[in-house]
Amino acid sequence: SPERVVIHAVRGKGEEGKKGNEEDFVEIGVLERAAAPMLLHEGAVYLHDGEPYLVERLDWDEGHAWVRPAAVGYYTQAISSQEVRVIRAQEQLDIGGARHAYGPVQVVSQFSSYRQVKLHTHETLGLGAIDLPEQVLETDAYWLAFGDDLLDPLRAAGLWRSDPNDYGPNWAQQRDAARARDGYRCTSCGKPESPARQHDVHHKRPFRAFGYVPGLNEAYRLANTLDNLTTLCRACHRRVEQGQRLRTGLGGLAFALGSIAPLHLMCDPRDIGVVAEQQATADGLPTVTVYEKIPAGIGFSQRLYELRNDLLRGVAELVRRCPCPRGCPACVGPVSEDADDSVDAKALTLALVQACLAGVQETHSFVV
Ligand SMILES: [Zn+2]
Ligand SMILES: [Zn+2]
Ligand SMILES: [Zn+2]
Structure with missing residues (x-):
């Protein structure tokens, strides 16, 4: 074409x-x-x-x-979700539960909907569907994936929020009821469910915000009321979750890496893209990917891989020095409107970066 x-x-x-x-x-x-x-x-x-x-x-x-x-009296904002498919790791290194790697990847982008935003006030006037095929970019990327060795201490300290949820014992039933109520159509773009894959059911107020602890309380009942549930196709769901995922350490790290990387590469910020995935396609690990927007790549990925410790230190410094209390667009990224206010994205991001850097220091002292 x-x-x-x-x-x-x-x-x-x-x-x-x-x-x-x-x-x-x-x-x-x-x-x-x-x-x-x-x-x-x-x-x-x-x-x-x-x-x-x-x-x-x-x-x-x-x-x-x-x-x-x-x-x-409005402008439009197209909303996309992205998935990274690793072709192979050219080089890879495991440090203290963090896996750094670079190599050829496919970045699959799907534009699924757009927002009409009122001029001057920036309020959302409406949503529309975008009906276009997936875009596949063949390029190179540097990625950083987090294993349990690194995450378990963060989980124990309440500083990791990106695990999939246990939605409680009535989930299957409430999920079916929500899909039936919505006519088995995506409530955002109207797409009907296909026989091959059921649509997702999404919690409008995040499930996590209800504080369900299995065996300890029944907070799942409130979280799973039909009023709080809505049926979404996969693309729309990913898009919605990406907005909310900004309020996590994973999203915060991705956002900050996206600001720091161009400074180290001395490139235009538009030459790279960043994706945060709760579960990467390849190994299911939470992963942050920095990819080159120039097809086939021009060597930025290898450079980022080599600069990985400087990048992490840069992120830690950026976040620590930012005067905001709990994260902002200058450090860990914008706060989505419906995000859970109790989340301190800044603390979560710092904890994740520091866990990565702790691994680096251990490796050094071991070598010395
Ligand atoms: Zn949809
Ligand atoms: Zn959801
Ligand atoms: Zn900030």
Whole structure:
């Protein structure tokens, strides 16, 4: 398929609804195909020479988009989720329960929905679905995965929040009831359930916030009430959870690494991407991946692997020195609106980084 998408705009304003008349379209520009899912999906507000256009149609296969001038009072924000598939580790090193590695990967991105955001106030006006195939980027990445040796002490201290939950004994029943109530459709994008895979059921207020302890209380009952449950397709669910996962040590570390890495690589921050996964596809371990956005990679990943200790120290310093009390966009990332307020993302991130650095120091003293 073509490398670029050609953008056609209808000439003149306010011609909407003029059926029967051939409308006059004129080419106003082209866009890299890779950017099209984010900027030219149907329903997007596309800016051209500072003027807003509404995207009416995107022909993904042929590489054409049709837009119409529209003075809407909002902009759009496409929402994607990402999954990393490791092809192989070129080199890998286990230090104190942390596994550092680099090598070729596939980064699979799925744009599933978009938000209409009101100008100036930034409030969400509505959500829409994006219906485009997965995008696969073949590139190189550096990744950092956490094993139980490193996580168990953090778990014991209450400083690790990224384990999958035990949703209590009524979960299967409540889950089925929620799916039936929602008509077996995703409540975010409307996609119907397929025979191959049931949709997920998501807790609007995070399950963790209810403080269920098996054998000790019955807090799962409140967490699993139907009012707190909603049916989501896999893509929408991943997107929602990614928003919430920012309030964890894993998300905080990923965010901070994304700010620190370009300084060490002396590259444009847009040349790299960061993904935090609660369970990586390859080995099921919680993993943070920094990947190169330039297809096939240009050596950044190996460099990050070599610089791993400097990066971790950089993250620790960035987070420690930030004057915010519990994490902010300057250190561990933005706070999602529906996140659990009791979570101190800053402390969780620092604990995780310090656990990694403790391993580094032990290795050194062992060598000496
Ligand atoms: Zn969905
Ligand atoms: Zn969920
Ligand atoms: Zn901060």
